Amino acid sequence: SGKSSFINYVLGRQIQTSGVAPTDDSFTIIAPGTKDIDQDGPALVGDPDMGFTGLRHFGPGLIHHMQLKIRTDTTTNNFMMVDSPGMIDSPASRASTFSDSEQLTIDRGYEFDGVVRWFAERADVILLFFDPDKPGTTGETLSILTNSLAGLDHKLYIILNKADQFSKIHDFARAYGSLCWNLSKVIPRKDLPKIFTMCLPVPNTHGQEPGSFQENGSSMGRGLEDLYRTRDDVVAEVHKAPKRRIDNLITRLADSVHLLHMHATICEAARKEHSAHLWNGRMMMGGSSTLAASLVAGSVYSDLVPMEVSIGLTGFGLAGVAGLQWYTSKLLEVETQRLLGPEGLSKLFEATHSGSLSEGDASTISLWQRIRDKLQSGLSARGLQEMSKVSDSELADLQRILDDEVPKLRRLNAPLDYEEMQKQGFNF
Numbered sequence: 417s418g419k420s421s422f423i424n425y426v427l428g429r430q431i432q433t434s435g436v437a438p439t440d441d442s443f444t445i446i447a448p449g450t451k452d453i454d455q456d457g458p459a460l461v462g463d464p465d466m467g468f469t470g471l472r473h474f475g476p477g478l479i480h481h482m483q484l485k486i487r488t489d490t491t492t493n494n495f496m497m498v499d500s501p502g503m504i505d506s507p508a509s510r511a512s513t514f515s516d517s518e519q520l521t522i523d524r525g526y527e528f529d530g531v532v533r534w535f536a537e538r539a540d541v542i543l544l545f546f547d548p549d550k551p552g553t554t555g556e557t558l559s560i561l562t563n564s565l566a567g568l569d570h571k572l573y574i575i576l577n578k579a580d581q582f583s584k585i586h587d588f589a590r591a592y593g594s595l596c597w598n599l600s601k602v603i604p605r606k607d608l609p610k611i612f613t614m615c616l617p618v619p620n621t622h623g624q625e626p627g628s629f630q631e632n633g634s635s636m637g638r639g640l641e642d643l644y645r646t647r648d649d650v651v652a653e654v655h656k657a658p659k660r661r662i663d664n665l666i667t668r669l670a671d672s673v674h675l676l677h678m679h680a681t682i683c684e685a686a687r688k689e690h691s692a693h694l695w696n697g698r699m700m701m702g703g704s705s706t707l708a709a710s711l712v713a714g715s716v717y718s719d720l721v722p723m724e725v726s727i728g729l730t731g732f733g734l735a736g737v738a739g740l741q742w743y744t745s746k747l748l749e750v751e752t753q754r755l756l757g758p759e760g761l762s763k764l765f766e767a768t769h770s771g772s773l774s775e776g777d778a779s780t781i782s783l784w785q786r787i788r789d790k791l792q793s794g795l796s797a798r799g800l801q802e803m804s805k806v807s808d809s810e811l812a813d814l815q816r817i818l819d820d821e822v823p824k825l826r827r828l829n830a831p832l833d834y835e836e837m838q839k840q841g842f843n844f
Contacts, residue, residue: 418434418547418577418616419499419500419502420433420499421616422577422616423446423499425651426654427446427492428491429490431487431490442457442483442501443483443500443501444484444485444498445482445483445485445497446486447485448487448492448496449487449488450488451486452486453485454483454484454486455484455485456480456482456483457478457479457483459484460483460484461479468482470534471531474526474527474531477526481501481526492655495540503556503560528560529563532560532564533565537568538668540664541653541654542568542571542572543573543575543650544561544565544573545575545577546576546577546595548579548582548588549591557598558598558601558602561599562602566786567671567782570667571660573612573650574609574610575612575613576612576613577614577616579613579615579643580615581615588613595611599611612646612649612650613643614644615643615644616647663829666825666826666829669822670818673814673822674779674818675783675787678769678780679787681769682761682765684805684811685768686760686761686764686800686803687800687803687805687806689755690751690801690803752800756796757792761792762788
């Protein structure tokens with residue numbers, strides 16, 4: 417799709433190998449430096465100062481498919497670029513006979529969606545390249561858009577590259593329409609995001625004027641001159657990445673705190689409800705045990721009750737207590753499964769966020785959709801009995817960050833002093 421060629425163009429050096437077919441199956445981090453150095457994945461992830469140690473939990477399948485290239489004499493020296501493997505559908509991904517773990521090993525050897533999400537959350541600009549020959553038709557591409565890049569639209573640029581390859585306008589229209597159709601399947605909006613159609617410059621060997629395009633020796637004329645202008649716009653966005661860094665960090669902080677606050681709120685609600693069921697069971701057990709003990713003691717110390725009856729009452733009391741214990745444990749198990757099921761967690765979400773939902777807060781629903789599956793799997797694996805209590809003060813501290821600290825950071829990083837401008841008579 418031209419990712420490597422674009423990186424070489426932006427950095428002004430031949431760093432990445434480019435070609436018609438995919439040329440690299442690794443995540444390559446390209447950083448500026450004082451001399452050219454190459455480093456393998458284990459050394460890169462193991463370096464505590466490079467900031468990639470968080471990738472260790474994706475396993476050796478990823479670590480051995482990473483590399484660092486430090487290069488001097490690049491046109492920019494204030495940001496890194498990451499070249500990802502191309503997205504393709506393996507034969508195994510179309511089959512349904514493999515388990516999730518087998519599928520993971522056969523396809524990539526690591527959780528590709530998760531790795532892309534890790535990089536995307538930390539990136540200041542995300543460029544998603546599409547090839548005109550395969551405009552978004554791979555299932556992996558659609559999965560990345562749905563899972564890995566969800567909620568990151570503010571820094572995502574969708575690019576239909578190599579648009580100068582089209583010799584006829586209706587071929588371009590067909591590829592563009594196909595890309596829009598495929599994107600509409602995974603982007604739940606009527607209005608699709610802007611698609612940047614561009615190309616990279618090629619050596620002019622036919623004596624044409626700048627801005628002309630060649631395809632198989634046949635000139636396409638000036639009809640596609642805006643491809644170069646679009647390319648320059650994309651390059652300009654890349655060069656703005658350092659200026660967007662602080663804004664993106666604040667956005668990521670706010671997003672993380674929102675997710676943590678919702679996660680903690682629902683976990684605490686689930687823990688409280690589970691604890692209530694647990695104590696109800698214990699109270700039933702305590703009451704039945706006390707009653708059984710009273711009956712047995714009364715029969716033993718009473719001269720009016722025969723020994724056989726006392727023994728019978730004792731056995732009956734013990735059996736009743738054992739039966740009640742089995743019943744309460746089964747009841748607790750059923751209630752726990754209900755709480756941890758999709759419907760149970762959804763009810764907890766609706767109960768704890770009823771105010772936001774009644775106001776039609778779409779961001780609250782979006783946050784819930786993002787944490788729902790991971791919350792369910794995490795609670796199921798850990799168990800509600802092992803959950804620590806989340807205090808009201810801890811939740812209040814998280815809310816204070818959202819209400820006070822994040823706005824302070826936004827004001828400090830604002831491009832203009834809006835408060836001072838309001839004093840001067842400007843209205844916003």
